[in-house]
Amino acid sequence: MKKILLGCLAIVLPLMLVYMIDQKQPLLTGQLVAPRISGLYYETSSGLHGYTFEGKFSYQNKDTITFYWGNQHDDYPLGSASAQGVLTLANLAMSPQKYNNLLRTLVALDTHPEDTRGILLQPEALALGDVHQALSQADWHNPHFSIPPLALPSLEQASAYMREGYNRFVFRPLNLILRKTFIKLRKSDGELCFYDLAKGVNKAYKGPIGRITYKVTDELIYSYPDKGDHFGSRDGSVDQCELNLVYQLKKQEVAPISDVAGFKGVIGCAHKGCTYSDLSGFSIEDYVDGNERKYRSVAFSFDAKTQLVTEKKQGLGKTEGIRTANLEEFIMFTTVASAEKTIDFDGIWQETHYVKKRKPSFRCLLINKGQVYQAPILEDECKRDPTLYTEVVSANYADMWWLRPKSSAATLAQLNTPVKWYDKADTEQYTRWEYVPVGDDWLSGTLFRLQLAIIIDKNGKKKRAETFSVREYKRLFNTNDKDND
Template identity: 40%
Template sequence: MIKRTLTVTGLALACHTALAAPELQTGYFIDAPVTGLYYKTSSNYQGFTEKGAFKYNTGDVITFFIGNDDTSFPLATLSGQEVITPTLAATTPSRSVNMTRLLLSLDSTPENREEIHLVSKALSDPDFQQRLKQINLQALDTSREVLGLELVSVKEAAQHLNESQSYIEENFTSKDVILHPMNVKYKNIIIKRRDWQGNLCFFDVARKATPEYFGPIGSMTYMITPKGIYEYPDVGDYFGSTDNSVPSCELNYSRRYKEIMFEPISVFEGWDGLIGCAANGCTRSDLNGFSIDDYDDEGDWKYRTVAINYDPHTRLLMQKNQGLGPKDTVPHTNQAEYIWFTYDNKSNQSIDFEGIWLETHYSNNSDVSNQCLWIMPDAIFSAEASGTECPTSQSAYRDNVTRQHADMWWLAPNNTKASLAQLNAPVKWYDEASTPRYTSWEYLPSGPNWDQGVLYRLQQHIVIDKEGKQQAQTHQITELKKYHHQES
């Protein structure tokens, strides 16, 4: 269990249709063990999970689907490993918790939460699949009417994840060291998605060139040593200001780290995560977990979900926090939501966007449609897709769709590299009439070059719910997958 995380300082860090290869492994999808979740690997091994179990080859990227085959609703895509959970399968806490809410709501044996059975015939119904593909896992409650399901609550799902973590600890604890973080310089990216009042946080693309503007994105650079932790000059992780001169969703650049700082290791005694296991090396159990914080932190009561996950294939550590709302000890709205990405200085740190991408559109009351994009530093051209196949000749890409993708704010002349922060930050951008638009991006890296994941593009507008809380209402869901690089 995660007793105390590094939130304050930001340092938290089957059936089958293919022949079995010598490196065939067994993994488990645990949200309680799930039976009936369809999966397909990048080496074309496929089938249904049985009590969570699935097969994969070392180095595979796996996609899980709710339905009967790979044309069904895609739940998650990530690197194959021994234990996969909703918290590992998504970059945002909302998507992780809502993934659990959806699975629990589709469970055909709700009286037994020790397992989840996805065996209902409704899951293969084309109409239900169409409705599934219209939902927004980032804000599932806005899809309640579309699905026609009685969804379990956020708190019930969080409690279920907490209980599932106990099951994982009892059945999959490993003492094998998978990471040696001592004397390694790490970069820690912090993205604030909501403040404690529930206000949504966006990066304003119009201010991208403004000095000292970083929006809801902070970063820290540090090194753990036997004697203590060195923090190096960086923009920092402090958001807002006490006098409200800096909005709560914006990084306060004046509080940046201007010089090398050192804190003795005794300051971090009792901490979990990367710092807690650094001295002896970190096991999978050290770097993966889910808990519900409910304690008094020197007068500031913490009531929130805390998730930490490490992917040894991408060498990426994620931490996610989400407030669970008010209670007797928490009188305020308590809706703050953060993401942390931590990686060493030898990791990729960016995704190459130049080349061919398959773009899949899901929209209300319409069929799913695909098109292919040829992305260059200063322009994007499209071509018709043949199913999920794209032409590889540049001459086939005739339609200029650059303006329709103005929310790809990382693209610029002489640059097609996107940082992990850019691919996971909600952005406020502007159309040709200077009307503000909103897009939430989500990307979980997969594969050795981080480019085999699925990029979710959620085009949204802001609404106020009956409780007065901001919600991002999604009107267009798009998935983008890198197809392959263009032919020379």
């Protein structure tokens, strides 16, 4: 049955594309792997659209590709990335918890679960009202995630779909200065981490964001002065969610390459060159490090367009040999230091607001030099003319903490760090941001703003967050382009 359905998709796919192809650009084929998914609807920025077949999709050079739950672009997006030869599910989700929940959901939706070589979806079923509403309103970052009536597999069961390896070299970082950013999302005891905007006025406060800078050569590894990656202190004087600057590196250090033998990720493969297998995929680590057992999920992704390596780690709970709750969670980004970019938010954006049991609502926004303006939606679309955006609504976006007087540029860390902020009534609010950079300039990604209700346990710990509002931001026009003047 699965082969028959796949055959149908193979026939339908080229028919859907033939009218959309720009003859001036060659048609390229990419593949979504780990896992391979058939029947997943996608659209590219050049206008191509269709369903994946064994993970394969069509695209043109410099395309952005978006995958959807359903069968049209009005359905809820699963994720976006720079279209390229090989993509993994990890390219589409930034946080470890969201990635794990997406993987479990896709496996649960597989119409042929006995074949773990790939996933076959029925897009028409995903677009049905109740199903689509459940997917679009799911709290993807919730560790107690569920989508009734789906029976979600365990992460260990879902990992059976993640067997592929690609040994083509895609990244050669030897002798290049690399920068790795760490964002701590959750302590080992399960308490959530937030960057407190009220403390941000203190230059010594770094919150849950760390960074190291290093270079790997044939025989040595050089570590350069930077903030470091040590969070908290044993005596409790520094909270486990906060970077401890006592451990920041203040002068260059050199060590033999043998010190990182057996390491995974960029630091482990830099001396020989990194393949897709080194920088993409999913695994469950279970080993003893000294006197401590490590039991956690690890997902890597590499984007050939942005040259960005993303790593997601999440503790999988208490088990034999582990003394803590083992729920620590991190996102990490690695890039060549000279290629690291900021994301300029100046431009015209469409805001889509998803609220439970309601239809999505829309706003047209202009972000310009650190201020946010609103205009009415005319003829069911956001207009390109900046002079129409006259209502100042910056106060409603105080959690966009990268907006400063005369500047709208953000770092990738800022766009993926949960924040604690204060509204006009000085009431505590919590927002989780998520942005996957797309394109050579990192500017074509979709920004998600998840507003959270924090559940405090009996010990006063912020261990649970429920998402009550999801907003999606897509840039329609870049007002800095000369063509838009």
